[in-house]
Amino acid sequence: VQLQASGGGLVQPGGSLRLSCAASGSSLDEVAIGWLRQAPGKEREGVSCVSSSDNTTWYADSVKGRFTISRDNAKNTVYLQMNSLKPEDTAVYYCAAGYVNAYYSSRYYCGEPTVFTFDYWGQGTLVTVSS
Secondary structure, three states: OEEEEEOOEEEOOOOOEEEEEEEEOOOHHHEEEEEEEEOOOOOOEEEEEEEOOOOEEEEOOOOOOOEEEEEEOOOOEEEEEEOOOOHHHOEEEEEEEEEOOOOOOHHHHHOOOOOOOOOEEOOOEEEEEOO
């Protein structure tokens, strides 16, 4: 599976952005898609995840109630709607994927994903929250 992330940019605190992760080479039904972010000087951390096979979703505590992950199977694209953005949300955001199968379940990917969880990565998209 190949992934293409887009939608980053500069936004003021309290603003919104929608990130897109377009997948090719595999159907969304076969994979779990995660969003992770890496702020300057910090480790990459999980933000959200969705697995189409059983509608499993996960959000980091820091973004619950502000971010929403969704998918458009027809477009083979996963979205991350980010509202009420804060300066601490500033980071490079990556989408990543892993195949759901008998060995790696939705729960494995969307339990609490880390940089080690996924096998396939898109390029990052920079989100800057600043006034």
